[in-house]
Amino acid sequence: MVVKRYENKIAVVTGAGNGIGAGMVKRLLEEGARVAALDIDVAAMEQQFGSDERVFILSCDVSNKANVDDVIAKVVEHFGRIDVLFSNAGIIGRTSLLETSEKDWRRVIDINLNGMFFMNQAVLRVMVDMGIKGAVVNTSSCAAFVVSPNTGAYAASKGGVSLLTKFAAIEMAKYGIRVNAFGPGASATRITEGTRFNEERNRMFLSNIPMGRYGEPEEAVATALFLGSDDASYITGVTLLEDGGFSLF
Numbered sequence: 001m002v003v004k005r006y007e008n009k010i011a012v013v014t015g016a017g018n019g020i021g022a023g024m025v026k027r028l029l030e031e032g033a034r035v036a037a038l039d040i041d042v043a044a045m046e047q048q049f050g051s052d053e054r055v056f057i058l059s060c061d062v063s064n065k066a067n068v069d070d071v072i073a074k075v076v077e078h079f080g081r082i083d084v085l086f087s088n089a090g091i092i093g094r095t096s097l098l099e100t101s102e103k104d105w106r107r108v109i110d111i112n113l114n115g116m117f118f119m120n121q122a123v124l125r126v127m128v129d130m131g132i133k134g135a136v137v138n139t140s141s142c143a144a145f146v147v148s149p150n151t152g153a154y155a156a157s158k159g160g161v162s163l164l165t166k167f168a169a170i171e172m173a174k175y176g177i178r179v180n181a182f183g184p185g186a187s188a189t190r191i192t193e194g195t196r197f198n199e200e201r202n203r204m205f206l207s208n209i210p211m212g213r214y215g216e217p218e219e220a221v222a223t224a225l226f227l228g229s230d231d232a233s234y235i236t237g238v239t240l241l242e243d244g245g246f247s248l249f
């Protein structure tokens with residue numbers, strides 16, 4: 001039996017076109033929510049959710065503050081409120097420190113960290129103005145705590161996401177709004193294809209995961225939806241790792 005923790009809730013999901021974000025939309029619908037699905041990949045969202053009237057699909061580049069503010073205004077106009085935000089859009093960058101260009105560095109920080117700030121601020125303003133005791137779940141990563149070779153900009157961006165989450169949690173507590181993050185390890189989405197489909201890297205990576213396997217996107221989704229629900233009613237400011245033990249040593 002599906003537990004309907006999101007009945008009558010309005011949820012916003014960013015990065016909703018693929019991987020973990022698309023999984024969030026599907027499970028939120030199963031649990032009773034109506035969802036604003038945001039991504040730059042509109043075709044992927046249309047293909048999966050285009051025929052579902054509970055889903056409001058919007059093109060949104062989270063790294064563009066004006067675009068974020070405009071899109072969130074449209075969501076409020078459409079649904080009348082926002083109860084929960086899953087700020088999940090993100091990209092990986094893979095270059096060594098010495099080879100990372102200014103453009104590469106800025107792109108990862110712009111989408112993963114600045115985009116997270118723009119989206120959190122826009123939605124939290126709505127919740128505070130409307131007196132909604134809502135929840136925010138930011139997608140961080142185990143890379144916020146441990147660094148893998150060639151992913152420095154990514155790790156720095158996710159470290160920032162986890163601290164932005166604490167910053168927002170402290171300020172929002174008095175409004176009854178919880179702000180948390182979760183940190184997947186290696187989830188079997190297209191972001192990890194570069195590792196999973198490379199025999200040598202795959203072997204090395206799996207040997208560093210105590211549970212000996214990649215996470216399923218559904219497992220990441222379950223972690224996020226726990227944090228966004230009333231089941232986590234006394235939890236705020238954490239980054240809940242969901243990594244099969246990857247960051248234990």
Ligand SMILES: NC(=O)c1ccc[n+]([C@@H]2O[C@H](COP(=O)([O-])OP(=O)(O)OC[C@H]3O[C@@H](n4cnc5c(N)ncnc54)[C@H](O)[C@@H]3O)[C@@H](O)[C@H]2O)c1
Binds near residue numbers: 091
């Ligand atoms: N898959 C993993 O192993 C893993 C591990 C740790 C953290 N994460 C995080 O999980 C989140 C989702 O990743 P995923 O694995 O589902 O990857 P994915 O590539 O399948 O999905 C990411 C989505 O974000 C969208 N996106 C990219 N740039 C955007 C922008 N500027 N504005 C709006 N949307 C944008 C993409 O179009 C895509 O639909 C990311 O924040 C990622 O860093 C993933």
